[in-house]
Amino acid sequence: NAGVTQTPKFQVLKTGQSMTLQCAQDMNHNSMYWYRQDPGMGLRLIYYSASEGTTDKGEVPNGYNVSRLNKREFSLRLESAAPSQTSVYFCASSEFGRTLNTEAFFGQGTRLTVV
Amino acid sequence: AQKITQTQPGMFVQEKEAVTLDCTYDTSDQSYGLFWYKQPSSGEMIFLIYQGSYDEQNATEGRYSLNFQKARKSANLVISASQLGDSAMYFCAMRAFSGGYNKLIFGAGTRLAVHP
Numbered sequence: 001n002a003g004v005t006q007t008p009k010f011q012v013l014k015t016g017q018s019m020t021l022q023c024a025q026d027m028n029h030n031s032m033y034w035y036r037q038d039p040g041m042g043l044r045l046i047y048y049s050a051s052e053g054t055t056d057k058g059e060v061p062n063g064y065n066v067s068r069l070n071k072r073e074f075s076l077r078l079e080s081a082a083p084s085q086t087s088v089y090f091c092a093s094s095e096f097g098r099t100l101n102t103e104a105f106f107g108q109g110t111r112l113t114v115v
Numbered sequence: 116a117q118k119i120t121q122t123q124p125g126m127f128v129q130e131k132e133a134v135t136l137d138c139t140y141d142t143s144d145q146s147y148g149l150f151w152y153k154q155p156s157s158g159e160m161i162f163l164i165y166q167g168s169y170d171e172q173n174a175t176e177g178r179y180s181l182n183f184q185k186a187r188k189s190a191n192l193v194i195s196a197s198q199l200g201d202s203a204m205y206f207c208a209m210r211a212f213s214g215g216y217n218k219l220i221f222g223a224g225t226r227l228a229v230h231p
Contacts, residue, residue, distance in 0.1 A: 033219060040124065042206060042223040058218070090160065094219065101148055101167055104208075104219050106160035 002026050006091050006107035013081040013114045021076040021110050023091030031094045032074035033058075033104065034066060036087040043090060049074055081114045088112070117142045119207050119222035127228040128197045135182070136192040136225045138207030144168075147211040149190040151181065154204040154224075163205075166190055194227075202229045 004025045013019055025032065030051045035043040035058075045058030047066040055066050063085060065077045074093075078085055089110045095102040118141040128134040140149065151163040166174045166181045174181040182191040194201055207222040 035221070040223060042119075042121075043208075043221040045218065045220055048218060059220070088158070092160075092219070101165050103150055103162040103165060105162075109158050 004091055004093055004105050004107040006089075006110050008110060009108060010111050011113070013078075013112065015082060015114060017081050018077065018079050019081065020078075021089055021091070021112075022073070023075065023107060024073045025091075025093040025105070026072065027093060027105065028071070029093035029095055029105075030071070031104075032068065033092040033094075034064070034074070034076045035090045035092065036060065036085075037090060037109075038087050046076065046089075081112075083114045086112060086114045117144075117209060117211055117218070117220055119209050119220055121207055121222035121225050123225045124223070125226045125228070127230055128194075130199060130229055130231050131196055133193060133195045134197055134227065136194070136205050136207075136227065138190045138192065138222060140188050140190060140207070140209050142188075142209065142211050144211040147209055149181070149183070150208040150210070150219075151179070151190075151192045152206045152208060152221075153201075154206065155200075156203070160206075164192070197229045199229050199231060202227060 007022045033048045034046040049055045049068040052071045091107040092104040094104040120139045147168045149166045153161045164176045164179045178195045180193045204224045206224045210219045
């Protein structure tokens, strides 16, 4: 059971380049999330998708776009990368609904460096 | 607005002793869930324990327990009998409904070092 799969695992971009981080889950979860992790700041929510066809901004959405391609896949796009976007990016998924006790499952992370 | 605060950037503990990692939260929702995750140096996020806002008893999972004080809005993680493998980053997180959606937000984390 693969769980949550993120690609790529590592990436180096030049300032101004664009790229898409891919995320897929095989647990039939409705909700999916993109976070960035920076030293001393924990995981900050970039965008989330409560269910297929919906997306919403999190705490730090500027400079990013997302697409919920289908129930399994949730991609994060950087249109014009900036050094401030150097970070580790995590995708996560969880059940959606009125239940609160379902934990989120995380991908292995993508370490992105913008030079 | 919802917020998670972890005031201890770093903690250390001697092997086999207990340690408490602090977490306070802020939400206006009556129904919410609190989580703790562990992130070892390898980077993966590992779910440890969950506490619901309406749960009357503190959650326990093996050596992990959650000291839930609702009136103080705190959800501290207690690790008993620390082991060297407990050295990691620990994140407190909260799930609540915001605008009808189910968001999961995290604190800044506490780095725990277990000394032999």
